[in-house]
Amino acid sequence: DAKTTQPTSMDCAEGRAANLPCNHSTISGNEYVYWYRQIHSQGPQYIIHGLKNNETNEMASLIITEDRKSSTLILPHATLRDTAVYYCIAYLYNTDKLIFGTGTRLQVFP
Amino acid sequence: NAGVTQTPKFQVLKTGQSMTLQCAQDMNHEYMSWYRQDPGMGLRLIHYSVGAGITDQGEVPNGYNVSRSTTEDFPLRLLSAAPSQTSVYFCASTRTGANSPLHFGNGTRLTVT
Numbered sequence: 542d543a544k545t546t547q548p549t550s551m552d553c554a555e556g557r558a559a560n561l562p563c564n565h566s567t568i569s570g571n572e573y574v575y576w577y578r579q580i581h582s583q584g585p586q587y588i589i590h591g592l593k594n595n596e597t598n599e600m601a602s603l604i605i606t607e608d609r610k611s612s613t614l615i616l617p618h619a620t621l622r623d624t625a626v627y628y629c630i631a632y633l634y635n636t637d638k639l640i641f642g643t644g645t646r647l648q649v650f651p
Numbered sequence: 652n653a654g655v656t657q658t659p660k661f662q663v664l665k666t667g668q669s670m671t672l673q674c675a676q677d678m679n680h681e682y683m684s685w686y687r688q689d690p691g692m693g694l695r696l697i698h699y700s701v702g703a704g705i706t707d708q709g710e711v712p713n714g715y716n717v718s719r720s721t722t723e724d725f726p727l728r729l730l731s732a733a734p735s736q737t738s739v740y741f742c743a744s745t746r747t748g749a750n751s752p753l754h755f756g757n758g759t760r761l762t763v764t
Contacts, residue, residue: 573750584655584741584755585694592750628693638709639684639743639753643693 563629
């Protein structure tokens, strides 16, 4: 599975868009990019995933570059409840070691 | 539909004691895994399983044993607890052979004194 790198922390004003980057330069053609978040000490929560195309759901949008070496998670209107650690991971078919990095700690402020 | 259920929620052990952390899922997921999370750190993979009777090591397997006798259950055993195993433990599951997300339990907070 490809290794991912993310900034350690980011801040965002409430109501503004939060753009969280992730680098996965060694990703292979069949590996998906997944995003999860962890609020306080709860179990991580799935947000969104994609392979090549940009994806959107009720929680967020995922923008994947054409070369697939990086992606950005967009929370369009961040709220205080979006304060969490966000993890980006890349993996294939869920049949291998699913390694989480240290993630990005997003702080949304009023 | 309960999802992934972990028991107990909290546990205190003395050094050298043994115990089993339970994990059960009711979604018929083939893939199950255990992670530990130390304060201020990310998740580290301990062991994982791609189906009944199949287990493999993750990043930090030492001091832990697992078995997978049924699709539903994936217990994690600490044979001789050490203070270094004080952590929050998360179990997760998902389907294999398709792109599907991990479902996590709510965690077990373990303290070893």
